[in-house]
Amino acid sequence: MKPEESEALKALLSTKEALGVICFSKHHDGRINCTRLSELLKVPINKLREICVNLEELKAIKMHKMGPDYEIELLDKDNEDLKKIFDEIIWENKQEYGKIYKKLITAELLDFMGDK
DSSP states (O other), X not given: OOHHHHHHHHHHHTSHHHHHXXXXXXXXXXXXXXXXHHHHHTOOHHHHHHHHHHHHHTTSEEEEEETTEEEEEEOOTTOHHHHHHHHHHHHXXXXXXXXXXXXXXXXXXXXXXXXX
16 A cells, blocks of 8 residues: 555544444444434434445445445455554544544443343
């Protein structure tokens, strides 16, 4: 990855939306549905999709069309450079990342309790 691509990627990954994608993907197996993530993070779906399109252009994620929506997949499993960048971004934004993690866990707990 070129240095300018790396810096552009780091800037994008520092956004609330991208941190949400990373957080969900790191703590769950598989892909995340854009609409569901938008609801969990309480961010507009259009803003989330725009960030995801930009991340896909930088080859950090893959968007899979699923009907009218998309599912997001991180591409760090076989890419050590991406893993390092994701870890660096998580560390640099640990407070915001922690808030997002708490929000996701709380939403999942409420969903679980609502199913009973």
